[in-house]
Amino acid sequence: MALLDYLLGQRRKSSANKAKDRLQILLAHERSHAKAPDYLPKMREEILAVIAKYVEIEEDNLKISLDEENGFEILELNLVLPEGKG
Missing domain, CATH: 3.30.1070.10 (Cell division topological specificity factor MinE)
Known part of the structure; x- marks a missing residue:
């Protein structure tokens, strides 16, 4: 099943969500310094x-x-x- 998930891009969704979360944290940090x-x-x-x-x-x-x-x-x-x- 893991191979099927990998081939269908299921793992990429979780890494994309992690990247999105990290970007949101960075943006919040930058905004706090900009204020x-x-x-x-x-x-x-x-x-x-x-x-x-x-x-x-x-x-x-x-x-x-x-x-x-x-x-x-x-x-x-x-x-x-x-x-x-x-």
């Missing part, structure tokens, strides 16, 4: 500069995201600080 305001990269740099005055941090440890919930825009900042010296 981001132009000022976020500059804001990220400035926040890093201010924090760097007080604590030595790596740039990769700062994540900034902008979401919308219940009609409000939410700016979320996640920063991993280094462990303090005892």
